[in-house]
Amino acid sequence: MDNVYALGRNHLFVPGPVNILEPVLRAMNRNNEDYGSPTVSAMTKVLLEDVKNIFKTATGTPFMISTTGTGAWESALTNTLSPGDRIVSFLIGQFSLLWIDQRQRVNFNVDVVESEWGQGANLDIQASKSVDATAHTIKAVCIVYNETATGVTNNLATVRKILDHYRHPTFFLVDGMSSICALDFRIDEWGVDVALTGSQKALSLPTGIGIACASPKALSCPFGTSSTPNPGYVSSI
Template sequence: MTGQVNTKPRGRQFFNNPGPTNIPDRILRAMDRPVMDFLAPEFLEMHRACYAGMKRIFKTDQEVYFHASTGHGAWEAAVANLFSPGDLVLVIETGYFSLGFKELAETLGLKVEVVGADWRKGLEFAKLSERLAADKGHEIKAVLAVHNETATGMVLPLAEVRRAMDQTKHPALLLSDTISSLGSMEYKMDAWGIDVTIAGSQKGLMLPTGMAITGVSKKALEASRKAKLPKYYFNWELMEQRKPQRFIGTVPVHFFFGLTESIKMIEEETLEGVFSRHARLGEATRAAVRAWGAKGNGPTLYGQTEERLSNSVTTVLMPEGHTSDAMRKIALERFNLSLGGGLGPLMGKVFRIGHLGDLNEPMLLGCLATTELAMKTAGVPFAPGGVDAAIQSLAS
């Protein structure tokens, strides 16, 4: 028999993008059920359980709101509820998504200053402290931060951001995007003095894309009562009037079916267990990348500040003269492995390995071995031993 060979890869795809992430079968099964009236007692009980569960995950005793949107919707909800046209906010530069937060704030009519930082090294806190201390009239209304920059694989220590604000006695609000850190790395909304926590469903919470969750402090709620930016769908005050679900429009009940199961899975493992697993998998990934670049001409870790490297995503810098897009195309089309690409100015220069959410050691080792296979097929130079290094890290 002759004819064209079918080269479509078989078997289950290894999905190692840093978001969306793998959806566990338990969550898929929890969502595979008939629709329910969102005024039914059974659903109201489920909604209350999700509300309480997200408070535990945020580590807050304050307010929580749900929106049918991506994390960008939660960005917009935070800005629209808190500010008036022309208000000044500071954005801490961490990478592509921090500048997206800046763009959104400017589009909604705010004045934005950026505290610049080297994407590979992270913020120098003296710069933040200096700018806050210089603001004698307290014109700066808020500091906007991305806890874990998905594009660079670098963490911003939020407790240190709060410390800089407290030491300069600055009353600004602190807003934190936790989209690629929540449910993967330690996060303490109340203890760290976060006024607004911005989260999405599709990463550490292991759900489909489309639900945004926002934690809001009492201080932020007070500020929202004076804000003049227009809002309707994202209006927290209007949501408060629509109890018990506090939702504008029809409630997406299937997301709550899934979120109920997600919270169960996280709390069965315990938050500390989840963080420990992500730390193990993150360090094993970094061990593999270090091994690949050991001879000086292979891929290397993009981030250069060791203590700020992320436990949910690793960004890998390609060797000179090689594009990540060609290697990623081979990984996907020949070997059924999906890796993240570079964003903005990093496009083609890096690839990203997501190791967050529903992931274990065999899944990670399969990803790392197949990444080596794709690099070899694409002619990317690398030192051997990356998978062995990852195994040594996990075994120890």
């Protein structure tokens, strides 16, 4: 059973959403804010600055979106890439599989690097694919930091070292759903272009907020001039 009812409380025993902490529940016990009040915009600015801390960034721009983790995935992809772009992705478990499926359904050219479930991403294969540095056919490398289904954590610093070694300008996109705030994460130091998480995971908040952080490079979308634009994108999911 997912839920056990005891003492009037609903206890969750699933990978996410997780149980909301008592201090958060108490903080939520208040009336709505007047969204037209200047205090709301002031609070939002402070909140977005605070969100930078969970990504350990001084240069990234955070975004908070009313969506699930799937929506955060979609936003990261469709705002940096265009249909037909080649993406290298690592299949190591159920959640990396779902992210790959999403990319294929929105017409990206997904180059899947598969490992046995319970193993980490095969970075030797990434290195072999990165030798196309002069052609720059790879527009993004997508990886799950911690695969929820297996508990395997990938080494993001090594991914960045491989890309830097081959001077590859590809975007580096990271799913940090079950890891950001639970594991050490350094978007600036590791050269991650877009990282994302959800309110219902390590932040222990209610479900419904997708949180992303984009590097200056991601915001500039350097591949946008050479790829087919994605006009009026409408999700097929």
